[in-house]
Amino acid sequence: MRVLLTGGTGKTSVRLARFLQNENIPFLLASRRGLAAAPSGMPAVKFDWLDQSTWKEPFQHRFAGGGTISAIYLMEPLVAEPWKPMNEFIDYARKEHGVGRFVLVAGSSAEPSQPGMGMVWQHFLDTGVDYCVLRPSWFMGKCT
Numbered sequence: 001m002r003v004l005l006t007g008g009t010g011k012t013s014v015r016l017a018r019f020l021q022n023e024n025i026p027f028l029l030a031s032r033r034g035l036a037a038a039p040s041g042m043p044a045v046k047f048d049w050l051d052q053s054t055w056k057e058p059f060q061h062r063f064a065g066g067g068t069i070s071a072i073y074l075m076e077p078l079v080a081e082p083w084k085p086m087n088e089f090i091d092y093a094r095k096e097h098g099v100g101r102f103v104l105v106a107g108s109s110a111e112p113s114q115p116g117m118g119m120v121w122q123h124f125l126d127t128g129v130d131y132c133v134l135r136p137s138w139f140m141g142k143c144t
Helices: 009-021 083-097 117-127
Strands: 003-006 029-030 042-048 071-074 101-105 131-132
Touching: 003 009, 009 029, 071 083, 083 117, 101 117, 117 131
Parallel strands: 003 029, 003 071, 029 042, 071 101, 101 131
Antiparallel strands: none
């Protein structure tokens, strides 16, 4: 398994990346600033939800030991109607690159077909893709 983590500089993506790194599961962080914003020692590529020319970047990444991205962790972009580029990217990843698993982070109030991440959730249901929806209420960090 190779995992693409969108929102690659965000709290949950970086923490998940550390977990994957500790378990020797290959991953790739994706963010608008790419490698320049990634934590030291973590692979990253430039990815912008609103710039479809960057969508191919993660799939051109060469993982040590080979393999291709088979799962994508989806963080909501801070744009108007975020479900539109997200659903387009999901279709692109499935059809052009054979990605078979998606994990969507949605608010605890998200429901299928409702505006916001519910529209992405509904897209999963409509297309029959293998998916999981995480509906956290809070994220706690270590206080120092």
